[in-house]
Amino acid sequence: MVLIVGASVRAAAFSALRAGFDPVAIDLFADWDLQHVCQAHRLEPANYPEGLATQTALLPRSPWCYTGAIENHPDLIDRITRDRPLWGNSGEVVRRVRDPFALTDLLRRFGLPAVDTRRHSRGLPTDGSWLVKRLRSAGGAHIRPFIANEPGPSEGIECLQRRLIGPSGSAVFVGTRGGSARLVGVTRQWIGHEGAAFGYLGSLGPVRVARNVQTQLQQLGAVLAGEFELRGLFGVDFVLSHGKAWPVEVNPRPTASVEVLEWATGRSLFREHAEAFNAEDAENVYDGHETCPDHRPMKVGKLVVFAPVEGRVPDAMTWKVVDPRSGPWPKLADLPPPGTVFQPGQPVLTLLDAAATASACRSRLIRRLARWRTRLRSWGEATEPPPNAGQHG
Structure with a gap:
């Protein structure tokens, strides 16, 4: 257990x-x-x-x-x-690695790209080129541009970070005993949804990055694991700008990108996570297979469906549940129980898909997202529960 x-x-x-x-x-x-x-x-x-x-x-x-x-x-x-x-990073490790100022100082000390981060807004432009971020947040929530006529950061609760323009990505690592880390893979992150302009929307991967960026990320993982003593699965969100990966946040635990990389590569990443803390227990439960069920090398994406309106999951809804131990990968996940009430901007479920190319996978997800948003609107407008939609995803 x-x-x-x-x-x-x-x-x-x-x-x-x-x-x-x-x-x-x-x-x-x-x-x-x-x-x-x-x-x-x-x-x-x-x-x-x-x-x-x-x-x-x-x-x-x-x-x-x-x-x-x-x-x-x-x-x-x-x-x-x-x-x-x-089987995770201690409170002491988390306190250090989640301190944006300590992170910035460490990256600069090792000559790695570091985003300018400030405690106060004095002297900074109010044109949106800086972002106000909570010190304690996740999933891109509670981030807003620093603009004129808007409040500055609350001292001790928020900080300011220079805004970078470029694709958002996430690198997943496994920190091992002895302060080393191996790079599992990189995913492209989709950002922005109802109610959260910088909120996490989904991931697609693995994606290739330039050789110099790959080298930089590998060095980054080694520095974070060595200096902060990170172990097990952890992720680094970054913005790709001017040919470099600029870290904006370290997540010292399994991230949303992990299941994307598991499906795409066939690796059992939770097993690798467990081995970083207790290899004997991990070996005792492992059955000897090197890949996850139904694995074929491919591009994999996930997309969170946020409610466009207020509504309710029909009482007659029956979801098809795929057993992750033996069945194929699910196309729908995070399924709300029948009768669940949702508000605009709330996550309702997650779409998963795979294809031979990243563009094909992205296109499939976008088409499915449009269908699901229409379905959620019908659930919000219907006075009587609609016919059971099943898992048509």
Whole structure:
């Protein structure tokens, strides 16, 4: 058994199942597909995140790991770790690596690209060339341009970061014992949705980057693992600008891009994550297969569907759930239980797809996104539940 906690843990739990583990999940959704493949507990949003400590204390002692956005609560990480072994980075590691000023200083010390970061707005232009960012955030939430007639950063809560223009990407690493790290792969990130101009929308990968960028990312992973003692899966969000990858955030836990790279490469990344903390336990549950089920080399994408209107999932809805241990990769994930009420801008479900090329995969996802937005509008407008849509995704 491995306990997985976070705001949304479906992707990590599926990864753990594919690796042969028996996950128990606690998050804010207890999605339909999650409930049908493992023991899943829903935490009421009003009790998040502190209620996680109460719920974990009621479960049998086992290793545990966390997903986003628990890195914003290092004290909570330390509290849960007192009672069970952690397959993840400690609260102390998280405090250091999530400090944007410490990160900037470290990158500059090693001659790596570092985005200008400030505590105060004095002397900065108010033309949107700087961004106001919360010190504790995830998924691109709570980011806004610093412009005239708008408030500046709240001291101790927000900071300012120079805005870079270019494609957004994410590099996934596995930090290993001894302070080293290996680069798993790079994904392109899609940014911006209703209610969050810089919010995470989806990923596609693996993508190729120029050789100098590949070298830079490998050096970056080694520096972060060596200096901050990062272990297991972690990600670095970056902007590609002027031929360099400029890190804008380090996520010291499994990221949204992990399942994209698992599907695309066939690697069991949760197993690699577990081995970074307890190789013996990971080997005991591993069945000897080097790839994930149904693997073929390809480009893989995921896209979060956000509600365009207020609505409700029909009571008669029946989702087809794919068992990640034996079945093909799902085309739909993070499935809301029937009767779930959603508000405009809220995530409703996730689309997954694969194709031989990145452009074909992107086109498939965009077409499917348009169909699902139309369907969600019909759920918002219907006075009677529409016919069961099934999993037509």
